[in-house]
Amino acid sequence: MTPGSGPGRGRHATAAHRPASEPAPAAPAVPELSVPGPSVAGMSDAIVVEGLVKRYGATTALAGVDLTVAEGSVLGLLGPNGAGKTTVVRILSTLLVPDEGRAEVVGLDVVRDDDAVRAAIGLTGQYAAVDEYLTGYENLEMVGRLYRLSKAEARSRAGELLERFDLAAAAGRPAKTYSGGMRRRLDIAASLINRPRVLFLDEPTTGLDPRSRLAMWDFIAELADGGTTILLTTQYLEEADRLADRMVVIDRGQVIARGTADELKAQVGGQRLELTVTDAAVLPAMVEALRPLAVDEPLVDVQAKRLSLPVSGGAEVLAEALRRLDGSIHQIFDVGLRRPDLDDVFLALTGRVADDVPTDDEQPAEPVPTGGAR
Numbered sequence: 001m002t003p004g005s006g007p008g009r010g011r012h013a014t015a016a017h018r019p020a021s022e023p024a025p026a027a028p029a030v031p032e033l034s035v036p037g038p039s040v041a042g043m044s045d046a047i048v049v050e051g052l053v054k055r056y057g058a059t060t061a062l063a064g065v066d067l068t069v070a071e072g073s074v075l076g077l078l079g080p081n082g083a084g085k086t087t088v089v090r091i092l093s094t095l096l097v098p099d100e101g102r103a104e105v106v107g108l109d110v111v112r113d114d115d116a117v118r119a120a121i122g123l124t125g126q127y128a129a130v131d132e133y134l135t136g137y138e139n140l141e142m143v144g145r146l147y148r149l150s151k152a153e154a155r156s157r158a159g160e161l162l163e164r165f166d167l168a169a170a171a172g173r174p175a176k177t178y179s180g181g182m183r184r185r186l187d188i189a190a191s192l193i194n195r196p197r198v199l200f201l202d203e204p205t206t207g208l209d210p211r212s213r214l215a216m217w218d219f220i221a222e223l224a225d226g227g228t229t230i231l232l233t234t235q236y237l238e239e240a241d242r243l244a245d246r247m248v249v250i251d252r253g254q255v256i257a258r259g260t261a262d263e264l265k266a267q268v269g270g271q272r273l274e275l276t277v278t279d280a281a282v283l284p285a286m287v288e289a290l291r292p293l294a295v296d297e298p299l300v301d302v303q304a305k306r307l308s309l310p311v312s313g314g315a316e317v318l319a320e321a322l323r324r325l326d327g328s329i330h331q332i333f334d335v336g337l338r339r340p341d342l343d344d345v346f347l348a349l350t351g352r353v354a355d356d357v358p359t360d361d362e363q364p365a366e367p368v369p370t371g372g373a374r
């Protein structure tokens with residue numbers, strides 16, 4: 001369907017056989033989880049970013065970001081609020097000019113060859129960009145016309161995409177009557193009108209309910225399997241794990257880690273056994289009873305009456321933990337196994353919890369949402 005398609009390219013199969021081509025990070029302090037690749041763009045890189053810097057007044061949004069995305073692969077760009085994810089996407093999609101560094105998309109410079117870049121890419125911004133008063137069908141037809149498709153072409157492409165994104169039944173309704181999940185799907189459909197080789201998805205599932213999120217993941221995986229190169233930003237490790245071949249984690253405008261999901265998770269230390277007790281006084285004894293099961297230092301939060309123990313293994317660890325705590329089982333309020341999330345990645349990589357950058361003085365980087373898309 002899209003140029004660069006290859007038959008039967010499974011998400012993880014592709015990842016496993018692709019040579020590591022990430023350039024070495026600029027700062028030596030960055031933990032390198034993958035084998036450092038050449039710093040020159042490989043033939044097969046659809047996106048190449050080198051030393052990207054962007055400042056907004058006193059705020060340095062990007063402080064020298066390097067990354068590459070192999071043709072036909074999916075890169076997950078992870079980071080907390082204010083990390084610089086949208087800024088990267090906006091530069092790569094020609095909406096913003098960097099202060100320093102360079103970026104190429106399908107071999108085209110995003111500043112010098114901006115028109116050609118725009119023709120080759122699709123962008124689904126962080127906030128829905130649909131026209132509220134037009135129907136789903138009219139929205140897509142309009143975008144098709146903006147891409148200079150003929151009227152007939154725009155119409156047939158609109159119909160095809162509405163079908164594909166399960167919106168055919170709602171095609172004749174104004175977009176303002178759509179749910180958040182439907183808007184998001186319409187938004188992605190619009191970004192595919194021109195059959196882009198490279199697709200940027202900025203937080204495609206933020207604000208969606210679990211069912212819509214799963215459906216969106218299926219759509220994105222399908223696009224990826226069709227050979228579209230995708231750069232998606234997310235705050236959810238699980239999402240990147242599910243969809244991305246490789247991940248780049250940014251924090252305060254800098255890359256703090258890069259690698260495959262497994263490499264990142266290995267860094268974080270796999271599952272955690274989490275235990276909340278009714279009285280914090282019992283925590284020290286519990287730590288000692290459980291320490292043999294831990295693969296790393298247990299974390300104790302006295303205030304929250306909580307104990308978090310990095311473990312390896314599944315249900316059997318939980319069973320063993322409960323056996324060891326048999327005498328004090330009545331003191332346990334809650335217990336369970338939890339998979340690491342982005343907060344754990346940050347804690348492991350930076351030794352601190354991801355900070356929520358204050359948003360009061362922020363100017364919206366994209367149109368303020370007019371509906372419930374986020």
Ligand SMILES: Nc1ncnc2c1ncn2[C@@H]1O[C@H](COP(=O)(O)OP(=O)(O)OP(=O)(O)O)[C@@H](O)[C@H]1O
Nearest residue numbers: 056059061080081082083084085086087362363365
């Ligand atoms: N137009 C702007 N004017 C001033 N500062 C901005 C502007 N856009 C972004 N910033 C700042 O640049 C930094 C990076 O913002 P960016 O939107 O790229 O982060 P993000 O990772 O996408 O965050 P989020 O998860 O909240 O979407 C933040 O500190 C933000 O306040």
Ligand SMILES: [Mg+2]
Nearest residue numbers: 085086087126
């Ligand atoms: Mg953003």
